[in-house]
Amino acid sequence: MSDQLRYTFRRITHCNMCGTPVEENRVLGRRLNRPHGRHPRRVIGIATTVVRCRSCGLVYTDPQPVPFDIQDHYGVPPESYWKEDYFQMPEGYFGGEVRRARALLGDRPGLRALDVGAGIGKAMIALELGGFETHGFEPSKPFHERAITRMGIRPERLKQAMIEEVEYEPASFDFVTFGVVLEHVYDPSAAIVKAMGWLRKGGVMHIEVPSSRWLINRFANLYYRLRGTDLVANTSPMHEPYHLYEFDLESFRRHAARHGYSIAFHEQYVCKTFLPSVFDAILKPVMRLTGTGMQLCVWLRKE
Ligand SMILES: [Zn+2]
Numbered sequence: 446m447s448d449q450l451r452y453t454f455r456r457i458t459h460c461n462m463c464g465t466p467v468e469e470n471r472v473l474g475r476r477l478n479r480p481h482g483r484h485p486r487r488v489i490g491i492a493t494t495v496v497r498c499r500s501c502g503l504v505y506t507d508p509q510p511v512p513f514d515i516q517d518h519y520g521v522p523p524e525s526y527w528k529e530d531y532f533q534m535p536e537g538y539f540g541g542e543v544r545r546a547r548a549l550l551g552d553r554p555g556l557r558a559l560d561v562g563a564g565i566g567k568a569m570i571a572l573e574l575g576g577f578e579t580h581g582f583e584p585s586k587p588f589h590e591r592a593i594t595r596m597g598i599r600p601e602r603l604k605q606a607m608i609e610e611v612e613y614e615p616a617s618f619d620f621v622t623f624g625v626v627l628e629h630v631y632d633p634s635a636a637i638v639k640a641m642g643w644l645r646k647g648g649v650m651h652i653e654v655p656s657s658r659w660l661i662n663r664f665a666n667l668y669y670r671l672r673g674t675d676l677v678a679n680t681s682p683m684h685e686p687y688h689l690y691e692f693d694l695e696s697f698r699r700h701a702a703r704h705g706y707s708i709a710f711h712e713q714y715v716c717k718t719f720l721p722s723v724f725d726a727i728l729k730p731v732m733r734l735t736g737t738g739m740q741l742c743v744w745l746r747k748e
Pocket residue numbers: 460461462463464465498499500501502503696
C-alpha cells in the first residue's frame with residue numbers, strides 16, 4: 446500500500462511537544478516509504494527528512510507525510526488478528542499498570558478509568574478487575590465490535606471514535622491510559638491536553654511510546670552511514686508500523702511545564718534488540734543501564 450504515491454507532505458514549523466522552531470533542530474537523515482533493509486543503497490522510494498528536537502529530544506519527520514486516505518495505513522483486514530488466543534486474557538495482563546495506578550492515586554473514592562485506544566478491551570477488563578469503573582473508546586469498527594461481542598465489554602462503556610472527535614465530561618476520570626496511540630497521531634500534544642481535561646485534579650495518565658534514545662536505532666543508523674547513505678531507522682511515517690514520533694522524557698518534561706501536569710513516575714522497557722540472540726546478553730543490560738531501551742513509559746499527574 447505504501448508504494449502508491451498517495452501522500453501530501455506538510456511542512457512543520459515547531460516541535461509538537463516543546464514548541465522549538467524546526468530550524469533549530471538537527472537533521473538525523475532520510476527515511477523512505479519502505480524498510481531500508483541490509484542493502485540500503487539499492488532501495489528506491491520516496492524520502493522525507495527525520496529531525497531531532499535539540500531542546501526536548503522528540504524525533505519526527507519534516508515534511509510530515511499525510512496519506513490521502515488514512516485507510517491506506519490502518520485499513521488492515523482485522524481478520525488477520527482474529528486468532529483464538531488473541532481473545533484470551535493472559536494471566537496478569539495490564540496488572541502491573543493497574544497496581545501502579547492504584548499506588549499513585551492513593552485513597553480516592555469511586556475510581557473511574559478511561560482507556561484511549563481500547564482495542565478489544567483487554568486493559569478495560571484488567572482495570573475493572575482492579576476496582577475502576579472503566580470506560581474506553583476505539584477508532585476501529587471491527588475491534589470495537591469484537592470488544593463487545595467477544596470480550597463482553599458493556600456497549601455503553603465503549604465508544605467507537607477517534608481522539609480528535611470524542612467527548613467526555615471534563616474532570617470525570619481518575620486514570621487515563623493511552624494504548625498504542627500517541628506515536629500514531631499527528632498532534633500528540635493536543636491529544637495529551639484533551640485527555641488531561643478529562644482527568645480530575647491529582648488524576649494520573651499512563652502513556653507508553655517508542656523512545657527516541659533506543660540504542661538499536663543508533664546501531665542501524667551507523668550501519669546505513671557506513672554503507673554510504675544518509676538513511677536512518679527512526680520513525681516510519683510511510684510504512685508499518687506507521688510511527689510518526691519517538692519521544693524522550695524531556696519531551697514530556699517540557700510539555701508538562703506548559704500544560705499543568707507533572708511526571709509522577711517513568712521507566713524504560715528494553716524489549717527486543719532485533720539482533721541475533723547472542724547479542725542480547727550484552728545489549729539488554731547496557732540498554733537498561735543507559736536508559737536506551739525501546740519503549741518509554743511515563744505516568745503524568747494533573748496538577
Ligand atoms: Zn521539542
